[in-house]
Amino acid sequence: MTTIGIVGAGAAAAAATYVLDTAVPDAEITVFEKSGGLCGRAATRRNDDRNLVYDYGANYLKSDDERVVELVTETLSDEGMVDATEPIHTFEADGEVEPGRDADEHKWSYRMGLTQIAKRLFGGTDATVHRRTRVETIRREQGNGDGTDGDEKWSLVDADGTEWGPFDVLLCNPPAPQTAELLADAEWESPVREALRAAAADVPYRSVWTAVLHYEFSLDRPYYGLVNTDKAHAVGWISREECKAGHVPDGESLLVVQAGGEWSTAHYDDDPRENVAALADHAADLVGGDRLADPDWTDHQGWRYAIPEDGVKRGPVDSAADEGFYVLGDWVVGEGRLHAALANGLDTGERVAHRL
Template structure:
């Protein structure tokens, strides 16, 4: 009997690890608490069409990720987004062009993770609460009390605070994960019947509750009958207002948006708020991935490296490499 490897989390890191392990001839089984793959790369379905409420774009620096990106581009699941960029600071709005190449999933951010998962076996809507060892193999206990297994190894590809709980059987790894601080982010999407009278398509913001705003439907392949915008609050503002209602957050961030954009902003015909409790790590690390090869427990995610999409992918590759090396 071939005992599969469990991957907890179907974001970029988990799917990166899964793909590398399958390529090496192993069987994986993926568990994801959401309704589909993506994690913070997921796109939210809405009355205004799919919206990128999490990762807004990504960049590529590492040659391995660049090579992978070229494959995705050939598959048609990513495209370059070249927005007209601005910077807002102290009430002043000015153009802020740069030479950075920005990539997005096409026709929505989640297209990338859907291409990565393909037909790999996955269970959605399954929140893993505990990872425990049987006589010979690992088993997972979900929040409904159902057991899954057996598994030869377990890769935890979830935010650090959640990984710390799941890694209880490896106290050293759990302690490292528990020491990682992750920032929250409130995200708000707004839709307008008519396009706002601005050339801005993306804006880096300072001195405001917001730190980023983007015209979502300016991204390649987006099809919406509305002029859709996504706003991200700063980590500090999000932390201070973490328990505010979605309606109150939408109203406050709409007000901040109207102050920044430099044109008339009507009442939106559509609005949506989403709270990311673990949006990004507070600082960079250089672990690549966490591993206890003797136990067969691994952890990966953007928090093991740069906090970027590229870091998440590289971390998944590193977790798979360490697991495969231990099997040699």
Template sequence: MRLAIVGAGVSGLSAAYALRASKSVTQIEVFEKSRGFSGRAATRRKNGASYDHGANYFYSEDPLIRDIILNQLPTDGLVVISKPVFVFGESGEITPGDLERDRGEKWVYQPGISQIGKLLVAAVPAERIKVHFEKRVASLERAERSARWTLVTTTGDRFGDFDGVLVTAPAPQAAGLVCSGSVESWAEAGSIKQALGAELALGTYNTQITFVLGYDKKLTSELPYYAAVNTDRKHDIAWLSVEDDKEGHVAGGNSVLIVQMASHWSTANYEHSLEDLLPSVTNKVSVLLAGDQWKSPSWSDVQKWRFALPNSRIDTSRGIFATSAAQHGLFFTGDYTAERGRVTLAMAAGLQVASKIEEFAK
């Protein structure tokens, strides 16, 4: 079986990893719209610093996930963030959080959290997997006579003859792929494509803007926490963390803050530029951290996540997903199948869908 995976996020790459020795799925091609692996588990490098501007760390108590991370994949560069996560409410007072809840290890890689996707792909034999970067898939087509799928990109490129397709895009984008494509047998059935698209469209997400603030001074040494999270969702800042606390990310003598804004603020300001928003953000940070030194970063960066965190779950293991879609070799996975945006939950979702693809391929 030849399998196409739309998106190089953690869930899709985990599926590829699970199928690395499959006797039925022998060829996998991954199509990624950007230039890197791991989706929202993303890392950038600027001014000598590495920083994770989406997911900040990962951890799991799931024995299988732990075994993959700690035993099956290389652990060179895998480090633990030692400081705790504190909390704050609408007032902005930062206090110790639930230390019992925060007792789990906070994992990250020295090169950055995106390393997890690279390791998953590297574990698949090179002759079994091919990755296409900067290929944004616009629609899916399937001819009933050949029972093969074709992927059409936004530039008109066509990649075909796939027996199955795994879509890992956020649910609203997955709905667009389904509804814009052509599946001959679905056209005859009348409403299957529309029903599948409608189910996927029910997946909703929080929008989030992430700001990265770099300082040419060490300003974070006295902070007793690695990160602070807003627990009542009433503050304009949802999350603030210190990238210096990740071994190998920031050179000595410098500091880097990750500031993720709340969904209500991010939605209202999504169309504005970094230059327009930066003064307001640095002011909010200086108030939260009680110091004017935070108002003047040496450099900054921004990432806008339209589909940052799912706030609803779609069960793709039943209903039309398990019948009409799966019977045609079309599968779906992503953080929206787990409801919460967690790296290890996305991994688990990828492993689960891999077993369904294996059953289809036999």
């Protein structure tokens, strides 16, 4: 039996798992996720007391890749899918809002939130997903020692000291800096390891600090979202969750306010209450209305490794794949968007299936 280990349960890992389960039907696939959720930064929370559903990381799925569109609208059930049809407007450092950007053709989510993508992908397979299992050590081990192709195996050790494996191939889905940390401590005697570690460590990332602001009144605005185009404002993005059917009760509003990279880095470890208050003030200025500075309920989340701003060098990635170690995610292609992560997962799954 072929065994496949996957570290991380982000969107790319979910897509790769789905491909491998179909293409290598005899494979035993085991996924290890350090958190309690699925789909990485495409994250959803619920507040059942207020009947709220909100995507507080990635905001929506674009229809920029034909394979991804086919995957979510045809291969998987599109039941419960929603589309925010309002356009996206822009603003620069002066905070003046302009209808300056064409809306994406589709801005998809689900009534239950974007995490439905990973839940449906993993749910359509026989893979075993271990949540709240933090992998701390990667090991490359010899089999019978004769050096024949495919003889080497992989194993993993989690934070509790439990060893998992052996695996014929290993896929690694965490953000590049976390992948680099795993590789730094990996028991893998090969120059390929250090080359890939250095390449992953070189991928630049933008941090994002997010405030979620709820109001018991509706907002009449001609847009779904506002995006800062010159990266010179404290806020990088604001979206209205009420534009997604089923996310916010009628007559109420929920703003997802994501700070820009410089502001997020400077204030990442500040008191969350102060950060939320500051971002609420900015939302009031941008969206308009002093009462937006005083939300009746809030939430927040920091993403230290939110958005890759470049891709990884292909040479080390390909060399590692030759030894049965695959990295995948939006940072591999250098585009911090959900559709890019899913597309890379499909590509990686097909590549691993071809090897096996």
